[in-house]
Amino acid sequence: MIIDQHTALYGVVGYPLGHSLSPAMHNGVFLETGLNAVYLAFETKDMGGCLQGMKALGIRGMSVTIPHKSVVIPLLDEVDDLAKRIGAVNTIVNSENRLVGYNTDALGVLKALEDKIELSGRNCLIIGAGGAARAVGFIMKENGVRLCITNRSNDKGEALARSLGCPFVPLKEMGDIHADLLIQTTPVGMYPHDDQCIVPRELLKKGMVVMDIVYNPIETKLLTLAKIRGCITISGLWMFVHQGAEQFRLWTGREAPVTSMIKLVEMELGKSG
């Protein structure tokens, strides 16, 4: 890989960043597609300063993560409609010094599901009411899915259900819900707490589609249980890679090599245990 005066710079901004898999994924793809570009991790609380820096230094694109996904919106020159409705931006494109915000999490989850199933007409239970649940909820609603929200705290869950125009059920009542699609959006089950599962066994019915947006481990406790109960399972790895593929497309105008991105992320996850 050659870095010279033409090298395009991309990155991820968040605080704290923790162990982000995005640099390995995007740098791997730049290398594979022969693009003269690098992707770095910027751990900062100063989102305003970061945007100024993007313009001043000509940084081409940025992934945005916790805690900046909502606060960045009023600071951008333009925000895509879907990202506006979701209320969160996870991708910035520097288009001739205009910073434009998008939400590729929503498209990531859509792609991950559409690869495996027909969505329209499904009854979906979303577990959680944070930023990820909002992205999932809005894109599902737009694709003809009937929704129901459950969440640990009732007030947050009810607020999301209201903005999606769907019912809310308290967490301890989720076993009574009839759903043929379940999307788990909380961090429960994430490494190193990978022995945890928020979903009661009896909810997992044969033929049900179960997606966990946690991707470390690739197969969470929920997905292991769901497999045993005869469900169709989808790992959060697919959403993560598809949201990254959409970022690559927005930044470069090219289609991303999704299969090699999956391999790259699997390899990285293998390294970190």
Ligand code: ATR
């Ligand atoms: P993100 O933007 O990644 O979705 P978030 O906004 O912090 O993250 O939201 C996390 C979601 O996971 C919330 O719905 C949270 O529930 P509360 O609204 O009650 O806080 C849920 N969550 C986090 N830890 C949880 C746990 N241990 N058990 C159940 N729900 C949990």
